[in-house]
Amino acid sequence: MNLDALTEDAVTGRSDAAGEPSWLRDRRLAAFKRYLDQAWPDSRADEFWRSTPFDRRFDVVRDVVAELPEVGVEVPGTVTASLDASTSLVRIVDGVVLDAVVPAALVEQGVIVTDLATAVVEHPELIESVLGSLTTSDPEGTGGDEDRTITANDAAWTGGAFVYVPPEVEVEAPIGIHVHVTRPGAHLPRVLAVIGHHAKASIYLEHTSVEGVDALVDEVVEVVAHDAATVHLASLQSWSDQIQHLGLHKIQAHRDTTIRTLAVTTGGATVRLRPETDLVGPGADVRPLGIYFADDGQWFDLQPYVRHIAPHASSDVLFKGALQGRSRTVFRGNIFVHKDAVGTSTDENNRSLILTKGARADATPFLEIECSDITAGHGSATGQIDARHLFYLESRGIRREDALRLIVFGFFREVLRELDLPGIEEASLAAIEARVEQADLSAVQVNDAALRDEVNA
Amino acid sequence: MADLEIRDLTVEADGTEILRGVTLDLDKGKTIALMGPNGSGKSTLAYAIAGHPAYDVTGGTITWQGKELNDLTPDERARLGVFLAMQYPVEVPGVSLTNFLRTALNAVSENDVPIREFMTRLRGEMKELGVNESFLQRSVNEGFSGGEKKRFEILQAALLRPQLAVLDETDSGLDVDALKTVAEGVNRLEGPDLGVLIITHYTRILRYIKPDEVHVMFEGRIVASGGPELADELEDKGYENIAGLKATV
Numbered sequence A: 001m002n003l004d005a006l007t008e009d010a011v012t013g014r015s016d017a018a019g020e021p022s023w024l025r026d027r028r029l030a031a032f033k034r035y036l037d038q039a040w041p042d043s044r045a046d047e048f049w050r051s052t053p054f055d056r057r058f059d060v061v062r063d064v065v066a067e068l069p070e071v072g073v074e075v076p077g078t079v080t081a082s083l084d085a086s087t088s089l090v091r092i093v094d095g096v097v098l099d100a101v102v103p104a105a106l107v108e109q110g111v112i113v114t115d116l117a118t119a120v121v122e123h124p125e126l127i128e129s130v131l132g133s134l135t136t137s138d139p140e141g142t143g144g145d146e147d148r149t150i151t152a153n154d155a156a157w158t159g160g161a162f163v164y165v166p167p168e169v170e171v172e173a174p175i176g177i178h179v180h181v182t183r184p185g186a187h188l189p190r191v192l193a194v195i196g197h198h199a200k201a202s203i204y205l206e207h208t209s210v211e212g213v214d215a216l217v218d219e220v221v222e223v224v225a226h227d228a229a230t231v232h233l234a235s236l237q238s239w240s241d242q243i244q245h246l247g248l249h250k251i252q253a254h255r256d257t258t259i260r261t262l263a264v265t266t267g268g269a270t271v272r273l274r275p276e277t278d279l280v281g282p283g284a285d286v287r288p289l290g291i292y293f294a295d296d297g298q299w300f301d302l303q304p305y306v307r308h309i310a311p312h313a314s315s316d317v318l319f320k321g322a323l324q325g326r327s328r329t330v331f332r333g334n335i336f337v338h339k340d341a342v343g344t345s346t347d348e349n350n351r352s353l354i355l356t357k358g359a360r361a362d363a364t365p366f367l368e369i370e371c372s373d374i375t376a377g378h379g380s381a382t383g384q385i386d387a388r389h390l391f392y393l394e395s396r397g398i399r400r401e402d403a404l405r406l407i408v409f410g411f412f413r414e415v416l417r418e419l420d421l422p423g424i425e426e427a428s429l430a431a432i433e434a435r436v437e438q439a440d441l442s443a444v445q446v447n448d449a450a451l452r453d454e455v456n457a
Numbered sequence B: 001m002a003d004l005e006i007r008d009l010t011v012e013a014d015g016t017e018i019l020r021g022v023t024l025d026l027d028k029g030k031t032i033a034l035m036g037p038n039g040s041g042k043s044t045l046a047y048a049i050a051g052h053p054a055y056d057v058t059g060g061t062i063t064w065q066g067k068e069l070n071d072l073t074p075d076e077r078a079r080l081g082v083f084l085a086m087q088y089p090v091e092v093p094g095v096s097l098t099n100f101l102r103t104a105l106n107a108v109s110e111n112d113v114p115i116r117e118f119m120t121r122l123r124g125e126m127k128e129l130g131v132n133e134s135f136l137q138r139s140v141n142e143g144f145s146g147g148e149k150k151r152f153e154i155l156q157a158a159l160l161r162p163q164l165a166v167l168d169e170t171d172s173g174l175d176v177d178a179l180k181t182v183a184e185g186v187n188r189l190e191g192p193d194l195g196v197l198i199i200t201h202y203t204r205i206l207r208y209i210k211p212d213e214v215h216v217m218f219e220g221r222i223v224a225s226g227g228p229e230l231a232d233e234l235e236d237k238g239y240e241n242i243a244g245l246k247a248t249v
């Protein structure tokens, strides 16, 4: 089955072979029909694709991978598993769920962390009404109009995880979902998480791949957070050099929910990430955060999207990225405020730090506001290391390399300190450190203009 | 030969000559005060000693313990014991104060100070200077009030133990109580191994930190030099009488 040429037979054949219930088979088929009607994104025509040339950065002519790695293949460790806590973990390797671990104490409370394929059979009542509801039109008007990168996953996803936290259950330890790639081809992982009212969960989505593997990962994550739930979603893009990653991480936030998301992107050849939140209940609060470090040859396109559909919800987007070498980053933040979403409060910011010549950062914070009774702000800035900061640290005896490292870490810590997710700050800084280590610090450009501002201030 | 010897120093910033031939000596164990009106070039001298990249030394020399500083980077100077408490310390966003201080201490002491020993020392110094422990969680100067920044500069000096401390307007922004605490902090540091160059507008800090000599800068030159009594004279007569002072040089 080739991603570029899905067939009805292939889609239904796989569904039948897996013994999927008919509603799921039908759903895949409906998605397949949409897929047939669509073409791959055209960066000249599609506004959301304008900043990244789809045909140059993504190769879709690839076989869909759904085959366990050979016996003995080693799966790298995860942040989730490294924690000194009773974490749950689903491991998806090459389109197949390798295993799922959940502590007995959580099982007793009704928490489910498992293979999505198993869950559709065992818990259809929890899944049928939500799977795909955030990627296809529904009466609430939140999904819909998804392009072929998403309908392809809707039709042909393989290797899925399901997380369910019952109402009022607070899961303290992170729930990990690890997507690992060892085989070339197209990987179509799928995640569905349903967090009950007044429940609490932190989900760590970890992405890794073996060195040298050339693969496309077309991923869809749907999270439904019911009333007053607290959900933290951290996604770590720790890919090796040749991975192309398309990720839609979409959260539906109901009344009075507290949502925190963090996307940490340091790996991959091309990563196009859409951390999206639909605020469908009043009083919902979302803080989408992102940090990224792009090195030579990498292209990251980050498109956080917040839709204010219900009144009195708030959102505050902050993405910060550093670039070195010939790298490219795109920030296209979108805020939509529905005409009925009175009392909305929203802010959206992007900061880029250009470390060396040749890197380019584009930023377009985009607001689409239909309602006047709101407060909204947005901003973006691109700059270099500030010579005043560097001088201050150096004047205390700190060597230039160390000073630069402290400043770069500081730039990201401003984002990381907004969250208290065990292991994430360390893992993120370690991933960034690995990039900084490779940097030619003598080539770092320093903004001396800041020195003059100081005097004139 | 004095420990710090500044000879005929001329300094430019942004193409404008600011220091026009400054000569000054300072020995370890001594404290000298540099006074002068706004814009006379006091901070420029301080920055030139520390190696600030915006200030170009166009002539003359700065020698510290026999070493010409002009060819050295700011961090090299700091590792030779030079410390500048800045007039306007910058906020360095996100850089953890604790991490910054530890990196700095390891750098100047050329030694990896164990974390526990470091924290004990840091807590001790913070207590002496009346800096709240909650500052350990903060970023360098970020959101600090003017007075807190000044205190933090002296805290750094106390931790890093320099041999030359240039204190640029450390007293400004401090209320009387804070001024006393900070001055006591400086006094504790003083001794045969430390030379202090204290830059100030006003004489009030000189009530707590007694200078051995006072120098007055005007338009990029030292125009008057004397003992502590010169500071009192300035207090009485003000800088308007700079011309008169000039005549007495």
Ligand SMILES: Nc1ncnc2c1ncn2[C@@H]1O[C@H](COP(=O)(O)OP(=O)(O)OP(=O)(O)O)[C@@H](O)[C@H]1O
Binding pocket: A451, A452, A455, B013, B014, B016, B018, B036, B037, B038, B039, B040, B041, B042, B043, B044, B045, B054, B055, B087, B169, B201
């Ligand atoms: N980087 C710079 N570029 C251009 N001009 C500068 C720069 N730094 C200082 N100057 C100018 O040089 C002169 C001396 O400045 P300096 O800051 O050294 O004075 P100061 O004696 O410390 O004053 P104050 O008492 O206000 O602190 C001023 O006219 C100032 O505007």
Ligand SMILES: [Mg+2]
Binding pocket: B042, B043, B044, B087, B168, B169
């Ligand atoms: Mg000054």
